[in-house]
Each structure stands twice: as structure tokens, then as C-alpha cells.
Amino acid sequence: MSKRPLNVGLIGGGKGAFIVHPHEKAIHFDGTRRVVTGALHQDPKTAMEEAEKWPYPIRGYRSYDEMIATEKKKPLGERMDYVLIVTPNHVHFDPAMKCIEAGIPVFCEKPLTVTLEEADKLVAAVKKHKVPFGVAHTYLGHWTSRLSRHIVKSGLIGEVRWVDSCYLQGWLWSRTEDMGVMQAEWRVDPKRAGASGAGGDIGTHALMQLRYVTGLDVTRLQAHLIAFVERRQLDDHFTVYCELSNGGKALVRASQIAIGHKNDLRLEVNGSKGTLYWVQEEPEKVVIHLAGQPDRVYWRGEVKANDGFLGDLPAELMGEPTVPSGHPEGFHDAFARLHRCFEADVRAYEEKKPWNADGSKYANVWDGRIGIALCTAAVESSNQGGAWVDMP
Numbered sequence: 339m340s341k342r343p344l345n346v347g348l349i350g351g352g353k354g355a356f357i358v359h360p361h362e363k364a365i366h367f368d369g370t371r372r373v374v375t376g377a378l379h380q381d382p383k384t385a386m387e388e389a390e391k392w393p394y395p396i397r398g399y400r401s402y403d404e405m406i407a408t409e410k411k412k413p414l415g416e417r418m419d420y421v422l423i424v425t426p427n428h429v430h431f432d433p434a435m436k437c438i439e440a441g442i443p444v445f446c447e448k449p450l451t452v453t454l455e456e457a458d459k460l461v462a463a464v465k466k467h468k469v470p471f472g473v474a475h476t477y478l479g480h481w482t483s484r485l486s487r488h489i490v491k492s493g494l495i496g497e498v499r500w501v502d503s504c505y506l507q508g509w510l511w512s513r514t515e516d517m518g519v520m521q522a523e524w525r526v527d528p529k530r531a532g533a534s535g536a537g538g539d540i541g542t543h544a545l546m547q548l549r550y551v552t553g554l555d556v557t558r559l560q561a562h563l564i565a566f567v568e569r570r571q572l573d574d575h576f577t578v579y580c581e582l583s584n585g586g587k588a589l590v591r592a593s594q595i596a597i598g599h600k601n602d603l604r605l606e607v608n609g610s611k612g613t614l615y616w617v618q619e620e621p622e623k624v625v626i627h628l629a630g631q632p633d634r635v636y637w638r639g640e641v642k643a644n645d646g647f648l649g650d651l652p653a654e655l656m657g658e659p660t661v662p663s664g665h666p667e668g669f670h671d672a673f674a675r676l677h678r679c680f681e682a683d684v685r686a687y688e689e690k691k692p693w694n695a696d697g698s699k700y701a702n703v704w705d706g707r708i709g710i711a712l713c714t715a716a717v718e719s720s721n722q723g724g725a726w727v728d729m730p
Contacts, residue, residue, distance in 0.1 A: 344681055345374040347409060347418035349402045349433045350425030352378030352388030356521060357447060358424045361474070364673030365422070371681055375409065375418055377402040380429070402433045410440040420445060420470070420684050426524045427531050427538065431456040434471075438463045443470040443684045445677070449542050450706030452532035454714045454730060457707040464703045470683040470695055472676065473706035475546040477603055479672030480621045481638045484655055486551045486605070486614055487698075494647065495626070496611030498584060503548040503606075504591035505540040506599035510574050513567055526572050534563060534713040535572030540603075541592035541716075542709035546701055547605050548588060549708070551616070556580040556588070556708075558728045561716035566595050578716050590712070622666050639663025676700045 346365050351358030365371045375397040378388040382400035389398020399405035409417045420443035423430055431451045437444045438460070450473055451457045464471045477483060489495065514522040524530040525539055532538045549555060559580045563573035576592040593599070603618035612628040626634040626647065634647060640663045643651040658675070660667060679699035686693035695702040711730050719727040 341370065341685070342415060343369065344371045344419040344684060345417065346371055347405060347421045348373060348376035348378060348396075349405070349421055349423045350378065350429065351376060352384065354520060355424060357474075358422075360476075360670050360673050361422055361424060361677075363670050364677045367670070367674035368678060371677060375399065375405060377405045380425075403436070406433070406436050406440050406442065410442060414688060418442065419688065420680070423447060427452050428529060431460065434460055435463055438467050438469050438471070441467065441469060443680075443687060445472045445474060445680055446706070447474045448546075448701070448706060449532065449538045449709050449713070450703065451710055452530075452538075454707075454710050457710040461703050461707050470680065470687050470693060471703040472680045472683075472695065473701040473703065473709075474673075474676065475543060475550075475701040475705070476669065476672050476676070477543060477547055477618055477621075478550050478701060479675035480618070481658060481660055481667065481675070482616060482621055482624050482636075483547070483550065484658075485636065485638075485641065486607075486616050486624050487553070488652065488655060489614055489624070489626070489648070490551050490607055490609070491553045492649070494611070494649075495607065495609030495614055495628075498552050498554060498582070498586045498607060498609050500586060500608040501548050501552060501554075501582070501588040501606065502591075503544040503588065504593075504602075504604060505544045506592070506596040506602040507540065507594045508597040508599045510536075510567065510594040511597050513570070515570075526570055526574075528571055531572060532710075532713065533572075533717045534576065535565070535570075536574050536592040536594045537563065537576040537578075537713045537716055538709075539592075540594070541576045541578070541590060542713070543603055544590050544592055544605075545709055545712050546705060547603065548590065549705070550697070550701075551605060551614075552582075552607060554586065555583045556590075556712060556729050557583055558726055559712070559715055559719060560724045560726050561719040562724050563716060563720040573720075576716065578712070578719075621668065621672070622663075637663055638667065 377399040379385040423446040561578040564575040578590040580588040607614045615625040683693040715727045
């Protein structure tokens with residue numbers, strides 16, 4: 339018998355918010371999840387108006403406090419099974435904490451919070467209440483990200499020596515925040531975005547891609563954060579030199595003033611035997627360079643085990659549902675893979691079965707905390723002229 343679809347509630351997402359729409363498509367992707375309710379705006383009247391304008395009927399709430407209080411009293415099957423938080427950064431912590439304390443699983447947009455203190459409180463709350471918690475680091479959802487992780491962690495390119503992980507955009511090259519662009523206005527406001535602009539917004543993606551694929555952590559760093567655009571309070575260019583937990587080195591870069599770049603997240607891992615190269619804007623392939631050998635290009639849907647480089651491949655990796663090769667997966671597919679994996683843990687949680695948000699399928703609350711730690715340390719280092727700082 340088919341399982342009932344999980345009910346998903348939205349916190350944020352009204353008044354033209356962008357990120358709610360790829361999430362919403364991803365939630366409905368498999369027919370096993372559906373958006374049923376939402377507190378879509380901080381203003382109660384606007385929240386109800388936005389719910390009325392939603393493309394299909396959902397239960398609107400005047401506030402997330404009202405939604406959490408009402409939904410947690412409903413029986414399983416009628417209440418929301420998990421909540422998706424898609425507010426600006428400064429409104430992540432409070433609803434996330436209240437959902438955790440109510441026993442409601444949370445899938446939260448990144449960065450996790452605006453301060454390390456808040457992030458640590460969420461980590462402690464998740465540990466105490468044992469509730470599934472995911473952070474929406476989208477690009478882990480690409481199948482090729484998972485193949486890259488398998489290749490590097492299996493030692494196929496040897497010991498990791500150097501990693502260059504960067505995310506380059508150009509949309510904030512001028513004072514976009516003065517042009518009525520809502521997405522720009524809050525991202526350059528320290529009160530709403532946090533201590534780092536480009537670092538918190540997209541540098542956390544570059545860090546997460548590095549950590550996910552290599553399995554390594556940053557132990558200390560030196561950073562230079564720059565606001566190139568006049569009168570901008572937060573960095574629009576973020577450069578961090580890192581020492582890694584295996585003794586290797588890395589560069590984590592983010593820029594939002596790189597004219598010509600759109601969503602150019604790319605990762606290069608140099609190992610003692612070879613190099614892996616992956617580009618988000620070309621997410622169907624992984625490139626491998628081995629010394630003295632022709633380059634290898636692995637395309638999603640065409641990967642074969644035991645080909646002279648790859649050994650056995652995990653059945654779980656190879657069995658993931660995908661469209662045939664040549665029909666490209668993309669941004670929405672990556673989101674859907676994250677929600678699909680989170681759904682599995684939510685179902686196990688509700689059925690009181692074992693579940694393990696270990697970061698192998700989606701970023702967990704600890705991964706989110708590490709992103710905030712990097713931004714915190716980077717701001718400290720930059721303020722000290724690029725001094726070496728330990729990761730908190």
C-alpha cells in the first residue's frame with residue numbers, strides 16, 4: 339500500500355520570495371510530500387493574504403507561533419510532518435528552536451543562523467530532543483556531488499593535498515540594494531544577514547561542498563573580507579585560506595561582484611594520485627585527471643563500476659532514481675533529492691525507528707553550525723589583517 343504523503347508547513351515564502359519556489363517544486367517532486375500549510379510573512383494580515391494567493395489551497399496562519407501551537411496538537415496524519423524555513427537569515431533561529439522543542443522536524447535554509455551562539459543552541463536542542471534537522475545546502479543534492487564524495491573518500495585520487503572551492507556571482511556588482519531588489523536589500527544588512535555577506539550567503543555553500551566531498555574539516559584559517567561596492571556594510575568578496583584536518587590546505591572563495599558569473603560554484607580537489615573537478619553549472623559530469631593518463635569524464639547515468647579506475651560502487655548510490663543520461667538533472671532535482679532523503683528520516687522518526695542525520699545525504703544541524711563558525715572566524719581574522727585564527 340502506498341504511504342500517505344507527508345504534510346509540509348512553510349515559514350516564510352510570501353511577497354515574492356525566490357527560494358520557496360524551487361523548494362515547493364522539490365517537495366511535490368515524488369508525490370510523497372505536499373505543502374499543506376504556511377505562515378508566509380511576518381505581518382499577520384499579509385501572511386493570510388499570501389496564503390489566499392497561493393497557487394493551490396493551503397491553511398494559512400497569521401504567525402509561525404500560531405502555526406506551531408496549532409499543528410502540534412493535531413494527530414499524526416493531520417498535522418504537518420515537517421516545517422521548511424525560508425525566511426531571511428535573522429528569522430531562522432526562533433522558529434527553528436520552537437519547532438524542535440515541539441518535536442517538529444525542521445528543514446532550514448542556509449546559513450543556519452546569524453550568530454555562532456544561536457547555532458550552538460540549535461545543535462544542543464537537536465541533540466536533546468532528537469528531532470530530524472536538515473540545512474538546505476542545495477548542491478549536495480546533485481548525484482555527481484555524491485559520486486565525487488565516493489571517489490575522494492575511497493582514496494581513488496590519493497591523499498588530499500589541496501582544495502579550491504569557490505562560488506562566484508556578479509549580481510551585486512553595483513548598489514543593487516538601492517534598486518528595490520528585495521533579495522539584495524536584506525543580504526547586505528548585518529542585522530538580517532549576519533556578520534558576513536558573500537561569506538554567509540554563498541561562501542557557506544563552497545565550504546559545505548569542500549567538506550562533503552572530501553570528508554575533511556577546516557582547523558584554522560586566515561581571511562580577507564572586502565566590500566568593494568561603496569557604502570556597503572558587508573563583504574561582497576570573501577577569501578579564506580584554510581588548513582585542513584588531514585594537514586592539507588584549501589582556499590574557500592566567494593564573490594558577488596564578479597561580473598559575468600551567475601551561480602558558478604566549482605570544486606577542485608588535488609590528491610597525491612590525481613585531481614577531481616566538478617562544476618555546479620555543468621552538474622552532469624565529474625572530471626578526473628590522473629598523472630600520465632587520458633582525462634576521465636564521468637557522466638551521470640553512464641557510470642560503470644570496475645572500469646580500471648572506479649572499483650565497486652555502492653548499490654545505494656547507483657540505485658538512486660534519476661532520469662536517463664542525456665536528460666539533464668538540475669537545480670530542482672538537487673532540491674528534490676535532499677527533501678527525499680529528509681523525508682526518509684522524518685518517516686523513521688514518526689515510526690519510532692532508527693534514523694541518522696549523519697550528513698551523508700543532506701547537511702545536518704552540525705554542518706550548519708560549522709558554516710557559521712567559518713564566517714565568525716573569517717570576520718575575526720579579516721579584522722586582524724588576515725591573522726591566523728582557529729576554527730571555533
